[in-house]
Amino acid sequence: MMSSDDSKGSIRVPDAPFRPGEEASFDSWPWKPGDFAMPDPKTCEFKDTTELANGLVRVLDDDGVASGEWDPGLSAEELQNGLEHMVRLRIFDDRMMKMQRTGLLSFYMRSLGEEAVAIAQTMALQEQDWIFPTYRQPGAQFVRGRDMVSMICHCIGNEEDNIKGRQMPVHYSYREGRFISVSSPVGTQFSQAVGVALASSYKGLDEVTITWIGDGASAEGDYHYALNFASVFNAPVILNVVNNQWAISTHANFATGIGDFASRGLPYGLPSIRVDGNDFLALYSVTKWARERAASGAGATHIEVLTYRTGAHSSSDDPSRYRPGDEHTKWPGGDPVVRLKEHLINIGEWSEESHTELEEKIDSEVVEAYKEAVKFGDLANGPYPSADTIFTEVYEEVPWHLQEQHDEMMGG
């Protein structure tokens, strides 16, 4: 006879590998970088990518030396350009975070530790390609040439905010750069991006769509809709799961029961690759491969971008409550900025001095942009977009009931 205790069931609830006070270690990291062959993107089938989905594509080793078939062979100028954008994003983020702390903007989300993701991947695309980002890919806008002043005006919600103070900071929209409006519900963009890509197919245009989703949001239905529709309709889309280990306080162990994101693309029939998300060269190369594949009509690629969210989820988050404070220092992928910098130094195209000069240049660029932006107001002091913008662009034309409510608000 079972005692009442014995009859109790239990639920196996996962846990994060390390919690505050514990020693973080990635010694048992299962992802071993290998010297993988590059399949032909135009003829490759999902079965041909099993090794790539189970392994890790990495070009830069721990000493900053590039090797292997996936080395994209970028010029020194292109590498320096990529480094400059990453440094720009990091310094920009620092400035915005300081502004948030002083109340000049309501909220902020840094890309710290993940700067290479959007920057390398966007650089690997063509300018006509569509970008469907989350809040952790603002760096793509620098690649597409967006004016920093305009980005700050959005973040501080002033009267020059191109989206008129309608969304929280970091929810950029930049049509000119084909950077589609960021939405807060995580994951929705993933399945929408397949639709954007299929419209390009329908019109017969040489356009590819790239999108990202977090490890956490990959548990949403939209992730699975996206993979299935992309596979069924052979969409020219690049589907990236940015596995940065943490969805606010929820470890990636809660997003999948198999401890792996890349291989989840295989049963959908999508070639799938895991790439070192802190390796600028590997990211560039894998994305270029996927772009070539999509543009050739061969279909979608599913990519796990393996990285670590060095910063907090957002300005409202305190990671010390749920993970060891120094966990990011143990991350085997290191820091993406440092790795590219060391590579450039190794090949004789960069130096500590030139890096310091770059940081000083960007720092003054950001300060200048900040000074320019706050001339149009900030969240603490205004002026804000005029209140009647609440009622515009809800529909193409303002319907009578919104006009009535507008008049009521304006005291008319």
Add this chain to the structure above:
Amino acid sequence: MTNMNMIQSLNSALDIMLDRDPDVIIFGEDVGYFGGVFRTTDGLQEKHGDHRVFDTPLSEGGIAATAFGMGLNGLRPIVEIQFADYIFPAYDQIVNEMAKIRHRSGGEFWSPVTLRTPAGGGIRGGHHHSQSPESQFTHTPGLKVVYCSTPYNAKGLLISSVESNDPVIFFEPKRCYRGPFYGDPHKVPTYRIPLGQARMALEGSECTVISWGAMVHVCEQAIKDSGFSCDLIDLQTLVPWDKETVVGSIEKTGRCVIVHEAPKTSGFGAEMSASIQERCFYHLESPIVRVTGWDTPFPHTTEWDYMPGPTRIAAAIAQTQED
């Protein structure tokens, strides 16, 4: 040549839009090769090609998201959700995405999706093939909500919906798909009924009856049975609704009955009732009466006891005439 039924007139509207606009594309569950479980897209794939009219996985969320993305990139998708009861996996995509994109992007992006869906009871469909969830969309700014009732308005409203640059949720009363027959769309190849315009189905002086969808026909019978002279307003578009027609009628009759088959609590009748008393209080001679489905799941065998019928509606009209 006989009159078209609603299925044929909807099919004609879709055919016209496919002919007229190369950016129009139609997809959904069973709509392609087979032509739809209700036959609404019958023959369209054969005529226009499977790149323009095609089947999808059984995935309402994926259908809505894909349509949304296509709309962002210049297409004008018309998608079918096979039953309105199955729209809820797509709810987030409709409410948080389609409805918000124009506003949230400062007008930089928009997505002109028309989402057609058969709704309402009367076909012995039980609670998952009979619901009428219009009020779950009328509460979302950024959406236009249309509910057709006859073959004639189905065609004109659908053409206007597809041409709209705003997302439209287009409800089709499946009970009316194959009758009754009003108007003659066949003799008029192309026409539009503007969104936001109601139809005065009957004119009278003693009471205003407001309804939409299949209930319009039930109201017509109820008005005859009641012996009172009534305006019967078929709202056609719920958002934005036709203020001039409604207010003008109430000011004339001073009495009002609102009829819908969806449940009463927070139904769109509540919005109409509140709006009418705000605008027409001093013209009202008696309390506004709502006749609706009950606040219960939609039943199977007892659906005629659930939905408003002529007896309940006629009694409500009579009630408004009491001093």
